[in-house]
Amino acid sequence: MKKLIGIIAVLFCLNVNAEQKVTVFAAASLTNAMEDIGKLYEQQNQDTKIVFSFASSSTLARQIEQGAPVDIFMSADQKWMDYLIEKNIVKQKETLLKNSLVLITAADSTLTDVTINKQTDWSQLLPTGERLAVGDPDHVPAGLYAKESLTNLGVYSKLEPQLARANNVRAALTLVELQETPIGIVYSTDAKVSNKVKIIGEFPADTFASIEYPVALLNKDAEGFYNFLQTDLAKAVFDQYGFVTQ
Incomplete structure (x- = not known):
């Protein structure tokens, strides 16, 4: 009986590991690049599933404000990230990309x-x-x-x-x-x-504010993928899609 319980416990732990997921809210313009980066990360971390939700930054920020479960948020402008900082939902941000x-x-x-x-x-x-x-x-x-x-x-x-x-x-x-x-x-x-x-x-760059993409970690359990976004491998994907990496 004890042996059976032990086997069940091991299987349960394996199942928990297999079900680990990271939920990422990202601006719609990031769709292709982020999906490719997510696949690269999953290949290196087969016990992790990256789940994306793509929409306008404003829509995503409001969903986060309303309590939507999310681990990482990547906005297409500073305004909506700062909005969440003002609400004390986001503590810190890093500017990762630029666009035209x-x-x-x-x-x-x-x-x-x-x-x-x-x-x-x-x-x-x-x-x-x-x-x-x-x-x-x-x-x-x-x-x-x-x-x-x-x-x-x-x-x-x-x-x-x-x-x-x-x-x-x-x-x-x-x-x-x-x-x-x-x-x-x-x-x-x-x-x-x-x-x-x-x-x-x-459009002339001097006619609008710099298009910047800040990223924020909302759950430390997702720190692995958050850090991966800033690696040379991830930056190469962003470069491939025409983003300017920081």
Whole structure:
């Protein structure tokens, strides 16, 4: 009987180890890179399962505030990470990546490259009745950056009625992929993972705040994967997808 109990105890421990998981909330623009990095980590740590939830940083931050179980949070801007710091939910953050903002169109579009500045003729890019795909400027980081840039370029108030507001940057990308809108504003990394769109312009870096991705550890049990995100192996994956690593 004691032997049987011992065997059961061993099997229970093995099962517990097999079921260890790390829950990661990450901005939608990180989807491809983080999934690849998660697979690399699982290959090296076969008793750990990385579970991702991708959405806009604002949505994820509010879910965390409401008590959603999460071990690691990676935001597409400092604002929503600082929001959780102010709520005393996040204690510390590290800035891991940077990105840039680009204008995209469908891969088979006749639109050609454009220099984006205060002289840009947006009526040629966005005829009356057409819409500009963008993350919702009210809360989606990509949309906030786009609004800031367009405002500094002096055209936001003119273009605002034509915005197609998406719930996250990948949703904005999809609108252009499906040709529901002729153009869209996304991160350069999002454009590079799709063969259905092409980049036709890059927004001047001095027209919007630096696009930074902070990461925070909310559960020390996930410290292994948190540290892995900062290794050369993980950085190589981020580099592959066009992010600028710190």
